[in-house]
Amino acid sequence: xxxxxxxxxxxxSATPSADRHPSAQVVNIGGENILIxxxxxxxxxxxxxxxxxxxxxFILISHLHGDHFLGLPGLLSTMSLMGRKEPxxxxxxxxxxxxLEDFMLISESRIGFDLEFITxxxxxxxxxxxxxxxxxxxxxLSHRIACTGFLIKERKNxxxxxxxxxxxxxxxxxxxxxxxxxxxxxEGNEKTIPNDQLxxxxxxxxxxxxxxxxIYDESVVDHIKDVDLLYHEATFMxxxxxxxxxxxxxxxxxxxxxxxxAEVKRLAIGHFxxxxxxxxxxxxxxxxxFENTELASEGRVFRL
Numbered sequence: 001x002x003x004x005x006x007x008x009x010x011x012x013s014a015t016p017s018a019d020r021h022p023s024a025q026v027v028n029i030g031g032e033n034i035l036i037x038x039x040x041x042x043x044x045x046x047x048x049x050x051x052x053x054x055x056x057x058f059i060l061i062s063h064l065h066g067d068h069f070l071g072l073p074g075l076l077s078t079m080s081l082m083g084r085k086e087p088x089x090x091x092x093x094x095x096x097x098x099x100l101e102d103f104m105l106i107s108e109s110r111i112g113f114d115l116e117f118i119t120x121x122x123x124x125x126x127x128x129x130x131x132x133x134x135x136x137x138x139x140x141l142s143h144r145i146a147c148t149g150f151l152i153k154e155r156k157n158x159x160x161x162x163x164x165x166x167x168x169x170x171x172x173x174x175x176x177x178x179x180x181x182x183x184x185x186x187e188g189n190e191k192t193i194p195n196d197q198l199x200x201x202x203x204x205x206x207x208x209x210x211x212x213x214x215i216y217d218e219s220v221v222d223h224i225k226d227v228d229l230l231y232h233e234a235t236f237m238x239x240x241x242x243x244x245x246x247x248x249x250x251x252x253x254x255x256x257x258x259x260x261x262a263e264v265k266r267l268a269i270g271h272f273x274x275x276x277x278x279x280x281x282x283x284x285x286x287x288x289x290f291e292n293t294e295l296a297s298e299g300r301v302f303r304l
Contacts, residue, residue, distance in 0.1 A: 002154075003029070003031070005027070005301055005303045006026070006027050006028075006268075007025060007026045007051065007299075008025050008268075008297060008300045008302075009021065009024035009026060009051075009298065010023050010025070010037075010042065010045060011271065011272060011295075012271070013233075013235050013272060013274065014066070015274040016039075020274070021041045021042075021045055022040055023067055023068050023212070023270070024038055024045060024071065025231070029134050029154065031055075032131075032133055033057065034056075034057075034059075035058065037061060037068045038061065038071040038075055039068055039069070039070065040066075042071035042075060043071065043074060049299055053082060054082065054084060057088055058088070058089045058090075058091070059088065059091070059092075060150050061091070061093070062092075062149065062213070063212060063213065064093055064146075065145065065213065068212065069096065077109055077111070079113070080111045083112070084113045085113050086113060087114035087115070087116055088115055089118065090115055090117050090118070091117075091118045091128055091129065091136065091150075092117075092120055097117050100115075120138045121138055122147070124139075125137060125140070134154055134155055135152075136151070136152055137151040137153065139151065139220070139224075141211060141212060141213065142215045142217040142219075143214050143248045147214065149210055149212060149214075151208070151227070152207070152209075153208075154205040155205065158202055159182055159195065161180065162200060169185065169193050169197075179198055183195060185198060208227065208228065208231075209230045209231065210231045211224070211230065211231060211232040211233060211258075212271075213248065213271065214250060215245060215248040216244075216250050216254040216257075218258070218261060220258065221258065225262050225264075226262070226265075227264050228265050228304045229264070229267075229268060229302055230266070230267050230268070231270060231296055232258060232259065232267060232268075232269060233249060233255065233269070234255040234270065235247070235249035235271050235272065236252070236273055237251060237281060237285055238251040238252065238254070249271075252285040253289055255286050255289075256286035256289025256290040256293060257290070259286075259293065265292065266292050266302070267286065267292060268296040269282065269293060269294075269295060270295075270296030279295050282295075
């Protein structure tokens, strides 16, 4: 099974604290690194947690509040200074492209590699990208400005060869690729051996869902149903519900409720207000709604 893991780089909300940075995390799936959001200080956090800048080939930006994207110009500039030549895929809101163009113009900077920009859709759920390892989907969130969540889904796995069964049936190794794709084996013109006698079902595709800034909104449940790991913002505790609603954020209790309604396997909460010096009370509040909840603390690695 290929690796599929999420490393948390930043878990603070708009105002960073002494030991918590703005939003950023890296998803590693099969050796491909996907950076999700890029608050200030992200490239320093990448260095701290041993993620090589040259290994990041995808960057997803959920929305254009500063704590989610202001680290991007510096990161791209550093990549260029380090001699990067490989293209990088950037997914985000349409105005992000102009922001970067204006930044490069004003600072008289240039990026020495191709930046392939894909506009995220803020009004509907939509598949945006796919390769042999994974697919990326965006879905709308309810925040003060246009904001999207992201779904990263492992591509359908190939069936597993049963070596002893293939040897007994005389299936040549040259046909193994077809077996993995689900085809039956035909022995000459006479006998057909069903695929399920020669292979086992693949592991189900693993799915990671990222819910950035959003007010409590049950419409998101349909987009994240049954995912293996859900990251959901939990900026405030529930005694500050009014503050959460005014700022279009979610409480820890509400994040737990969303996870329960979506029947996800695991929940990681983050985007914590700097007013909280310890995070255990937020964890306890979320766990009261959804037991399998963990803190998306910086440096934490979640393996799917």
